[in-house]
Amino acid sequence: MQQRSVVVVGAGITGLWQALTLARRGHRIRLVEQSTAPFADAASRLAGAMLAPFCEAEAAEPVVRDLGLQSLALWRGTFPGVTARGTLVVAGTRDRAELVRFARMTEGFDKLDAEQLDVLEPGLGGRFAAALYYPDEAHMAPTEAMSFLLDAARSAGVKVSFGTRWGGESQAADIVIDCRGLAARGELAGLRGVRGERVVVRTREVELTRPVRLLHPRHPLYVVPWPDGLFMIGATVIESEDSSSVTVRSALDLLSMAYALHPAFGEAEIIELGAGVRPAFADNVPKIVVRGRHIHVNGLYRHGFLMAPALAALVADYLDKGTADARVFLFE
Ligand SMILES: Cc1cc2nc3c(=O)[nH]c(=O)nc-3n(C[C@H](O)[C@H](O)[C@H](O)COP(=O)(O)OP(=O)(O)OC[C@H]3O[C@@H](n4cnc5c(N)ncnc54)[C@H](O)[C@@H]3O)c2cc1C
Structure with missing residues (x-):
């Protein structure tokens, strides 16, 4: 596997999982977040942090349940604060x-x-x-979980820069993983x-x-x-x-x-x-949008906690093995 130098933009739940997963796979990661205080500008801070793949299936596409179930296993293997009481x-x-x-x-x-x-x-x-x-569903306290992921990412070697607004530069990285949430709506049609x-x-x-x-x-x-x-x-x-x-x-x-x-x-x-x-996005399903070396991971809607771990694993597999799940990947 080729070690890459990656900038992850945005330390919401999406960016935290991307940074941690890629660092644990041996890549060199810098995580850049515009807010000075952790999570201050992230929609993730407001979440109930329920991992509810079955209940959400009431109104969501099957891919949300399927990737949600994979995420549940990843959360449970990573964060001891997951409460698994259904x-x-x-x-x-x-x-x-x-x-x-x-x-x-x-x-x-x-x-x-x-x-x-x-x-x-x-x-x-x-x-x-x-x-x-x-x-089989679970929940957690969101800021506790995000703080845990941030610490785990640092321990895995991620260099974290708060108070740093990313303005489109690649900072000499091989890959940019853009997890800016709604701030990326000018670049993602339909967000x-x-x-x-x-x-x-x-x-x-x-x-x-x-x-x-x-x-x-x-x-x-x-x-x-x-x-x-x-x-x-x-x-x-x-x-x-x-x-x-x-x-x-x-x-x-x-x-x-x-x-x-x-x-x-x-x-x-x-x-x-x-x-x-x-x-x-219009169908409320997240997307991994690949534009050469710039990869957007966005549109997690009501499912940021539910989907972020599985999406991070998919991006890591794409970088390491070239695989791309057609349900969420778009190449532009
Ligand atoms: C009330 C409510 C309840 C919810 N409950 C649940 C739930 O129970 N379960 C669940 O799974 N999901 C839930 N969600 C959904 C979840 O919160 C979202 O899906 C999730 O927050 C999306 O995360 P994100 O990391 O993509 O975006 P964000 O959390 O918004 O993170 C984006 C980050 O990018 C940073 N950023 C933006 N521009 C730049 C820039 N130029 N340079 C550097 N940094 C930048 C921002 O400051 C921010 O920190 C809920 C949401 C709400 C509002």
Whole structure:
């Protein structure tokens, strides 16, 4: 294998995985990030960091599930902070049809009745008559995971430069891997932003051990338990590149659905309201766009944590062996 000198641009979840994977394969890597503080400008910072290949298949192309499953294995082999307790999907009594529809669109679940649900997740307090349980899914705390990857990349020999805005130069590298997210939209036809808003709350009154998705025809919601009594309540999906603060309407929708999931969220402390913009192509499937020595990895949409490890492995295989998975590679 030929050792290459590679510049990876952007230290979001995509760039971190690229840098780490290529360094571990023996390449010489420089990771360049414009923000001075790690992750400050990355959409990745806002993620719930669920690894949910089966649940996401409800609305995503099969490649998202397939590469997502590969990523799950890569995460588990790399980051000890992955919590692998699956996902629960529930619906209120009036929305039972949503649960039937969700089951029809997905696989990899067990159907639970009220009693089984109570045993598995007592914190839901007997509030739902039925649930779908996806045992093979996982989640993590996003900034903890990104900090881990950054440290691991440095230990693998990656030279990291924060506060360095890349302006198109190759810095004498053999290859540039461009993971700038939405900032690359001028160069990638069809790349758009999809706004996502979330609320982080803290309460000791709710005990959940895995992400729970509450289905609803207009306002589906998920709650992800993080350490120290924190819960991430998310997320809106709005066709807009506006990254300004969370609107009152979205905050009301998110918080009232969380209250519907468990009334004890009514007493929770609001820690943070945040909005980010997900980079996405028209089909919401990520792409590896090869233009000679410049390779874009972008469009990870709702699936940055879910897809980044597998995409990094694909780029490394392309550089080392010349293989290219037609589902995600484009040559221009
Ligand atoms: C509310 C919300 C919830 C989400 N939940 C999940 C989830 O549960 N699971 C999941 O898998 N995904 C989730 N996502 C999606 C995930 O966050 C995105 O897919 C992911 O952030 C995309 O990562 P990225 O590294 O491609 O882009 P980014 O994270 O935006 O990183 C791009 C980086 O490039 C840097 N950059 C830009 N221009 C330059 C330049 N010229 N020079 C140097 N650096 C530059 C930026 O500063 C930034 O740090 C969620 C997203 C949102 C908004």
